[in-house]
Amino acid sequence: MSRFVLLGDEAIGQGALDAGLSGVYAYPGTPSTEITEYIQKSKEAQERKVHAQWSANEKTAMEAGLGMSYAGKRALVCMKHVGLNVAADAFINAGMTGVNGGLVVVVADDPSMHSSQNEQDSRFYGKFSMVPVLEPSTQQEAYEMTRYGFDLSEKYALPVMLRITTRLAHSRSSVERKANREENPVKFPSDLKQFILLPANARKRYKMLLSTQDKLEQEGENSGLNRLEEGKDSSTGVIACGLAYNYYREVAGEAGLNHPVLKISQYPVSAKMLNQFVQQVDRVVVLEEGAPLLEESLVGVLENSYRINGRLDGLLPRDGELTPSLVKLALGVTVEPAREVPGIVKNRPPALCKGCSHIDMYNALGEALEPYGPGRVFSDIGCYTLGALPPYNAINSCVDMGASVTMAKGASDAGIRPSVAVIGDSTFTHSGMTGLLDAVVEKTPVTVIISDNSTTGMTGGQQSHATNRLVDICRGLGVEKEHIREMNPLRKHHEENRKMVSEELEYNGVSVIIAQRECIQTASRRLKSQKSKV
Amino acid sequence: MKRDIILAGVGGQGILSIAAVIGMAAVESGLYLKQAEVHGMSQRGGAVQSHLRIADSPIASDLIPEGNCDMILSVEPMEALRYLPFLAKEGWVVTSSRTFKNIDDYPPEDDLFAEIRKLQNHVIIDAFAIAREIGSQKVSNIVMLGAASDYLGLTQESLEGALDTLFRRKGEDVVMLNIKALKAGKNGVKI
Known part of the structure; x- marks a missing residue:
């Protein structure tokens, strides 16, 4: 059969398609993003109408994948390691319900934290939930184990985790494709109570899960993977x-x-x-x-x-x-001393792009906060986290998706006022909305800045669920109309933007400032592709 | 036959394109390939590198072991030096002379080039000027690929074939410009 040069991530995408995949569910996260992108771009997947739209977050992705599996079809769920923390409730309980159609959950870990806030090892989640975990070494194995993962999942009626790390996810090699197979038809679970985890039922399911463990150990030996x-x-x-x-x-x-x-x-x-x-x-x-x-x-x-x-x-x-x-x-092999990096080589950390809207937002915020002193800006996960670096030094936290809003609330509760959250549009719809509701319910004085570049920027510009919906969402959550402010983060509007932030910092309740301007990376790609079509 | 190459540059300078061309040419020539690259956060104007390994027998590690790299091919001179711990004793550094200064403490250029010239095997070429001369500074990266091309163990035809495949959808002009850049880079230097 044919050979392709594929990233480890892409090999998984192709492996899933060839294994009869009906849908992939995911939220972008380095180093897992390219799995879903590969399926989105695949002509074959488009023709087969394989579901490949992004989900709002990893939990919604995991649950939708489980729903597709309930319906008898094969589903792939992809995330980075910390995404599994978000999806953990669904993931662990999917081990309890078991599956109907094959369900493979790919988790891409990032040891050395190239692009992450920790280096947690997802295999612990596999052990914790007692579901099988597969860990390929090569791109070819990634391709084949995806197929095997679906087989294993259907054989034991359990979700299967496929755990990879950055070096495999983002390394290319040639992959040999095997014959592909049909998707599953829609088929209800044979036991319509299988997915009802009421205690009486859950106890039975748990005993079943426990009694499968010996067989799963044996399976690793028989499969030849160990x-x-x-x-x-x-x-x-x-x-x-x-x-x-x-x-x-x-x-x-x-x-x-x-x-x-x-x-x-x-x-x-x-x-x-x-x-x-x-x-x-x-x-x-x-x-x-x-x-x-x-x-x-x-x-x-x-x-x-x-x-x-x-x-x-x-x-x-x-x-x-x-x-x-x-x-x-x-292993006691002599390693000759390597050459040294000359002292004149300086670090070149990542930086916000020239012309990025986050820069103008930070400039306005920074100036508005000057009278109050430092230490009041809780931020989040995205390009704007780079506001932590000089020359901005603009933020004081970056913990997990959505934590900006809720940490700002807690700090405000403790008496730090003004207390500011800076969050991106995609991160806001991922995990910021519920925290904002907490603040609205208590009328907690916080200023939430949604730096809306209408994309999921750091992972390469994927569609954002928030696009054109932020005002409606904030209104719907109960933020007062006159405290949902919209700014155009451009240098020429700096003075009015600064004034707007200053006003809202003074407000003794919840305010949201939406700083909307398209990401310059996605904007330039859009303009280029428009040009080439003309 | 085995070549371990580190491609170096700054996010956005097109090193992944160089990697894609070499990778495709290698696989089309029946060679084994492993190519590890950097995605995500570092791509935003930070230092980026790719470990590219080609060989006529299977390759185990996605990463090049320290001290084993045959060539550092860099589109930026300071970035060429960042990966010296990987360079083999007899290894080559092939770099563009065009600096990319997006940090305040960028070293003085004279010191930088003096450091590169200390290396036994080095090539410094003005890929930017060559690219501009043949039509577009955007193909500086392919000029650099051309500069290294005699050393890759790949035929000129296979590299041109890969450029054709990778850039075809952008039109014939883009393909021709890239092939011209490859040749100009090759003629601009003899290792």
């Missing part, structure tokens, strides 16, 4: 999970290592398999991209005679992504 690769040098045995396997193979090839390797790409891992492996080697080095999840379960808390080394005992750093050099050091 496998022993023989090696002559049993002074060390290597357990390599997901992407970490690539680094071992790279280093082993270069340094001529020949250790037995247990390649892990499926969880739960068979206890029998781990025991057998540990017993045939003098010590074990555990390589995991992310947190020491498997290492912890091997080490346990009781004294034992096995030598287990990895991130817990300091053989490898506890944080950050693995690299070939780290794996070399861990």
Whole structure:
């Protein structure tokens, strides 16, 4: 069959389409965004009318995916790791309800925090919810495991997590496509009470989930995704999970290592398999991209005679992504000192684009806040978070999607007034609306600035649910009409914008200022494509 | 045959296009490829890089190990130096001389080029001037690709074929301009 050069993300998108996908549900988030974008752009998906519109947030995506699965069809849900925190209620309970049509949840972790606020390891969520987790090492495996994930999901009637990390998500390689298969027809669950998690029913479902665990362990062995690769040098045995396997193979090839390797790409891992492996080697080095999840379960808390080394005992750093050099050091391969970066090389951090509307908004806000002193601006997740950097130094928090509004409310409750939230349009409809309702209900004095560039900018300009809806939404939530203000964030309007912010900072209730101007990146792309059509 | 290349630049300078051309040419030539790139936050005017690996046998790691990189191909001179820990002893630095100054503490240019000239194997070319001469500064990145092209282990035809495939939808003129840029870069330098 045909070969394509695909990002890990794109391989998953193609794998899902070829596995008979009927719908993808997602909210953009680096490094997961390109999965959904790939399906959106796919001609084949368009012809088949595969659902591919963005969702308001990861929770709505997860629930819609579960609904499609209820109807018997195959659904893919995609998010970045912190998105799973938002979707966690739905995700964990989907493990309880089980599924009807295949349901694969792709979670893209970001160890080393290239584009994220933490480096949580989503495999813990898999363990927590007791659903199978697949962890591919290569783009080809990502393609194939997506298909296998749907099979596994339908075989055990459980959602399946596909966990990837940045380096696989955003690395290209050639992928060989397999024959595609038909989508499922609509088919109601055979038990119409399966999805009703009333306690009496939930207790039954939970026992079923518990009783499946042994079979899931066995499945990892039978599938070949967890496998022993023989090696002559049993002074060390290597357990390599997901992407970490690539680094071992790279280093082993270069340094001529020949250790037995247990390649892990499926969880739960068979206890029998781990025991057998540990017993045939003098010590074990555990390589995991992310947190020491498997290492912890091997080490346990009781004294034992096995030598287990990895991130817990300091053989490898506890944080950050693995690299070939780290794996070399861990396996005792000499690493020649690398060249140094010359001292004259300066950091070049990301910055707001020249002409960005957030800049004009921050200039107006900064000046309006001068009389009150620093420390009052709670911000959120998006391009405007770059307002934290010089020369703006404009914000004091960036925690999670929507936290600007609610943290500003809490600080106001505590007596910090004025208290300001700065949030983007897409982030507002993702998770800011409910917090604003809290403030409205209590008439809490807060000034919420929605910096509306009519797109989801940081992830590359995806459609924003907020576009042309913000005034209606704020009105609907109960913000007073005269305190929903709209500004045009341009330098030429600076004085009136500053005045508007000053007025609202003085207001002893909820005000919302919508600073609307299209993202200059999406605007220039739009103009270019209009030009080429003329 | 194995080539480990780090492509370097600033977000928006077109290094992912260079990567796409080399990647497509490599795969069309029957070679194995792995190419790790940076998306997301750093693309906003920050330092960006791509690890590009091509070989005639399977490649394990998506990242190039430190000290193994055969070439740093950079569209910006300071960015060329940022990845020196990856450069092999005999490795080459091929960089555009055109600076991109979006930070206050950008080093003095003389110091920067003096640092690059300390390297045993280096090429500095004015890709911006060459690109402008042949019609558009926008193809500076492809001029740089041309400058490195003799060293990639790929044929000129395969690179031109990849440019044709990747830019065809933008029209014949764009394809021709890019092929011209590739040739101009190649003629502008002999490693």
